Amino acid sequence: MVSIRRLLTIIGFIFLISILGLVAITSWYTVDESEQAVITTFGKVEEGITEPGLHFKWPWPIQSVKKLSKETFSLQFGYKEKDGKVESFPKETKMITGDENIVLADMVVQWKITNPAKYLFNAENPKEILRDATSASLRSIIGSTKIDNALTSGKVEIEAQVQELLSSLMKKYDIGISIIAVKLQDVDLPNEEVRKAFTNVTDAREMMNTKINEANKYRNKRTKEAEGERDAIISKAEGDRASRIEQAKGEVALFNSLYNEYKNSKEITEKRLILETIDSVLPNAQIYIMKDDGNTMKYFPVQPMQQVLPNDQQSQQKADQSSENTQKRGENNGQE
Template identity: 25%
Template sequence: MNRIMIAGAALLVVLVLIANGSLFTVSQTEQALVVQFGKVVRVIETPGLHAKWPIAQNVITLDKRLLAVDLPGEEVILGDQTRMSIDTFTVFRISDPLRFYQAIGPIPENIRGRLNSVVTGSLRRVLGNDKLLDVLSADRDRIMSTIDGQVNTEMQPFGVSIVDVRIRRADLPQENTDAILSRMKSERQRIAAQARAEGAEASQKIKADAERERTVLVADAKATADKLRGEGEAGATTIYAKAFGQDPAFFSIWRTLQGYHDIFDSGAARLVVSPDNDYLKYLQAPPPPPDSPQPAPSR
């Protein structure tokens, strides 16, 4: 009896072990490969409970959800010879688990290196025909669509469907940035020098115009002054002539006395003449009254 119980218990243990080794579950987010001695014998894409031969077969599960891979930055030369450092990320799905296993192996992370080389090659080919402004403008959608198509075509033999390839960051290399900043600085300096030169030219023109206007105004003023002075002198001469015509004797005396004032007013004037000179007659004797006859001039 004891032997029968022991045999039954042993059989039960074996059956449990066989059941545990032959049954497995595939979740809704997974797809599975049943491998026997390194060869895939069955592909399971439906979720649920499944069976396999224990010991001889093992199960490899692969995720069938969308997967994302961030790829390292790559330096790309654009069509206008601009160098850019571009970081990308790729969203993909394992569409054919058998092909994926045959091309990549049982470790899904190994797809990263293959994706990196394919995406980098496509970036270089496509961006090599476009300019920097195309990458930074609305034309970027067309560029990324072309890259998506090329990468998807190249990854089909690996059992991978590409959902999206996106540029996460696009920067100029540091040496290009320094060169662009230096070029921008030189351009600003050139514009500033040009503005200063134009300002100096405008200043010289304004000064020349002002000097010309000043010269014209001064010349006009001098001409007007000379004209007024001439008219004044002419008016004075006319007045003097009229005064002389009214009383020649008084006018002669007045002019003589005015001449004395102009000559001797400073007190330092010296006049060398003979004592009987007619010019000094009013210094020797006062002028006669207006009604008295004038003496005849000496000869």
């Protein structure tokens, strides 16, 4: 009987030691600088621990702690790299562009756990949700992008659009994940035949652009030449107009001066105009000044007298006659 009691005492003591050891072991925990922790009380989330160091809690099974990493994770979509070897998954990366061409696109998504409680309890498999959301986002953006942009200069824009769409999906799913960056690794055509055909199309397009640029250059050159000729014609016309205006002003001034002389001596001016008109209309006619008073007719030959005059006087007479002819024409124009 004593032996049984003693045995029970020993068993109870061992059990008590075990309980105390379990309490001592499960009442404290440490969090590294690269970790974050979540405390649960009977399965209910209490708080998140992000400060590194030694922390205390109620012993198990009252409270328990789950630790998660703070590091940035990388999701490799379309391929898998392990031990320096890359394995591709064409079925995963094959997608259709906005202009109905097939391309292979793979990418890397960098993400972090920013809310460990939601990451642990809001979804059964948050990594699988992230992969599916990445596939949906990339296919959506590629499906609205032309193949030229996807293969050449549009990759940066595609990355930005995928990151924006993927971040909005993570926020909507509320699984405690934040997207840090999205990087397209490669966008390529599915086979060599398609690559060759695309290269030919690209070369033809470049040739077309070259010809268009040359045509625009020639057009601009001819346009500049035509504009120069136009400006020269306009400038000449402006000069002719100014010359005509000045000439008209001179003729008006000449007419006014002739008109003033006409008002002072009408008969002399009339005879003078008649003689100048005859001289201009019949330049080779013999002009005589005649007087008939009923007796012997008298006349005065003008041309022989001009021949008798010295050369200087003849030149002066011709100049005077030319001036008078001009005055006469101005007066006739004014009378008309």
